[in-house]
Ligand SMILES: NC(=O)C1=CN([C@@H]2O[C@H](COP(=O)(O)OP(=O)(O)OC[C@H]3O[C@@H](n4cnc5c(N)ncnc54)[C@H](OP(=O)(O)O)[C@@H]3O)[C@@H](O)[C@H]2O)C=CC1
């Protein structure tokens with residue numbers, strides 16, 4: 001199956017290109033992840049989001065390499081994103097961390113390497129993702145993200161990644177980074193769904209030629225609790241009925257139309273197909289108003305344990 005021809009191809013500020021819709025893989029664990037990435041390639045996805053922290057880079061790599069072997073895709077057809085976890089922020093560790101991810105994938109480059117969070121942790125071992133101190137609190141480091149970024153710039157020179165970007169940065173952190181960077185971030189990946197639609201941050205990033213990727217685009221649906229409301233409310237279902245789409249598809253379409261790149265996670269074949277099938281309808285201004293009405297600003301991922309860091313990103317409006 002070829003790439004879904006309707007997915008927009010976005011030109012990044014460093015001249016590279018990225019498919020404007022991707023597959024998330026957080027919590028896609030052993031067995032499921034490889035199959036899901038294979039199913040997604042068959043469904044026309046060409047953009048895959050993972051992270052060292054997700055411990056599934058090897059599975060993503062296996063699925064991609066199998067599809068290359070089968071002649072379905074070439075390496076150049078896919079856009080692979082991974083991320084530097086917080087315990088690797090010391091500039092001395094960055095190259096090694098990226099090489100570890102590449103080894104996990106079994107690939108010689110990724111398309112985009114993101115700094116996962118602006119704050120770092122102390123290093124206590126590659127697999128100690130949340131090192132703790134004697135009081136049981138996560139051990140925050142004081143490494144400045146600008147120093148981490150400078151080390152990430154070298155990864156581009158080394159050919160280990162085509163592009164570099166950030167995740168979970170606020171507007172002030174982005175401007176501070178931009179004023180110090182030799183290579184501009186192409187990307188800021190942030191939590192973005194109807195309850196936290198991030199319109200101000202999207203505009204801020206657009207003005208600086210930085211693409212915003214929407215993580216948790218579906219708000220991590222919980223059918224037992226019927227949360228989030230925008231997935232389970234009749235109002236959104238009714239909009240979907242008009243176009244023969246589900247509430248999830250309406251939400252993903254809304255995110256595309258407000259200027260974000262959604263990366264919904266699914267390991268379910270039907271949902272993988274369903275989620276990317278959103279490029280044949282358009283929401284009206286009235287329907288946008290309905291979706292906008294869910295914007296309470298509430299976060300699913302506040303990362304409270306890092307509030308004491310001077311690089312904690314969620315103390316300002318956006
Ligand atoms: N940079 C960062 O700090 C972060 C990045 N991310 C990235 O963003 C991705 C997406 O976010 P994530 O947290 O996974 O949350 P999502 O909002 O993508 O929700 C994923 C959940 O939605 C279910 N689902 C998928 N499609 C549908 C559908 N059509 N209808 C109903 N339910 C559906 C999935 O179930 P099932 O799999 O069973 O089908 C899964 O339980 C992550 O996987 C990760 O790659 C996420 C969080 C933080």
Ligand SMILES: O=C1CO[C@H](CO)[C@@H](O)[C@@H]1O
Nearest residue numbers: 026051053116117301303
């Ligand atoms: O990428 C991520 C996936 O979600 C986690 C929280 O549940 C985050 O910690 C992390 O940044």
